[in-house]
Amino acid sequence: MKSLKAQNHPLANTEYEIELLESSDFKGRFENKLEASRLFPLKPTQIEILQINMGKMCNQICKHCHVDAGPDRKEIMERDIMSHCLNVIRENKIKTVDLTGGAPEMNPHFRWFVTEIRTIDPDINIIVRCNLTIILANPKYHDLPEFYQQNNVEVVSSLPYFNPVKTDAQRGDGVFEKSIKALRMLNGIGYGMAGTGLVLNLVYNPSGAFLPGSQQGLEAEFKRKLSTQYQIEFNSLFTITNIPISRFLEYLQRSGNYEAYMEKLIESYNPSAAANVMCRSTISVGWDGYLYDCDFNQMLELKVKSPESQHIKDWKQSALHNRNIVVNQHCFGCTAGAGSSCGGTTA
Amino acid sequence: MKTYYNPEDLKKFGKIGEFQKSMADKFFDYYGEVFKEGALTAREKSLIALAVAHAVQCPYCIDAYTVDTMEKGCDEEQMMEAVHVAAAIRGGASLVHSTQMMNKAKEISM
Structure with a gap:
């Protein structure tokens, strides 16, 4: 399986994706729902989380991946962009740095970057979204659990189900078995074990066109x-709704589930979840340094609406704090039911 | 093509109050209460509902509780086992009546 980009798939074109999401004749528009909840225009509360996408390179090709990541994606963050990120973290009292990808560990500057963040402040919560199989992918990654431990990193890992059939169907053949091995390595040095303080959280994404149940x-x-x-x-399970963009959108269309899934998301709109969406407290940084309201907007190339502060090197806290958050139909994914964020439910 | 069962009609279930509101309201209140977490988990109740849906052969309920059980984290094997429970009870219900047939047959036989 190749990425949508490598296939030259129409859905690799973000303009086409947005056109598709906007042109569908659904009963509700996200802006109208927000307006009815007195949340439009959507404004930030406080910028507490810097989510940094270190690149689209990954050792896996998951069928639902909103990043369209994979081994054929070569876009990764350079060290100078990371240096700008470090300045922003240092100067703006960022409480949580959330490192994602692709597989962030495949970035050659990953360990340097994590160590530098930890040097800034021993209390910053550093999250690494580790796909687990990377730990076993190459001997040079086998000591990642120890590296996480030494830098007091919180590990968040996807495991869509507790059996191989569903896990491998979503994440690729053999992923479940390797994930179990990696989880045992993490448990082995204390991750997820009571009393160690080493946090291991798992992420559940539905393996298909349905919403997650009770977290x-x-x-x-x-x-x-x-x-x-x-x-x-493990410590906690975060249930995350699949957002209808990129590969999951391709799956929805190919399987004939697109309309029904969108209708379900719209019907399940929850104002309490809308009030707590993660984009109100997060800034997402792309591999090239551009800023977005969330990782999903990043993949749709919808940059933050603060023209004077659209790149990490031009970070202006007040401009970002006062911006209007960019929304579109895919945002219904974060407001359905109990809500969805990178930290699980929000309502 | 016209059929007696239209999947789109499932979405209209909540509107049955249009013809008789008070009873519909009471039913949906009761329905909501039944499926809340209680002595049984919501997940267990959903699997029971899936099995009953097959026993009463309601296509709307089968669609609804297939989605609901999957949302609640059940896998296909668990769902099929629930349907087998329904099938076993339905089959058993027929077979246990054979004792009546046997009684009658013995009664009228030499």
């Missing part, structure tokens, strides 16, 4: 199954 109920089921069948422990 609490799924977490209990995951804990029971992973503990009894695989002797694996």
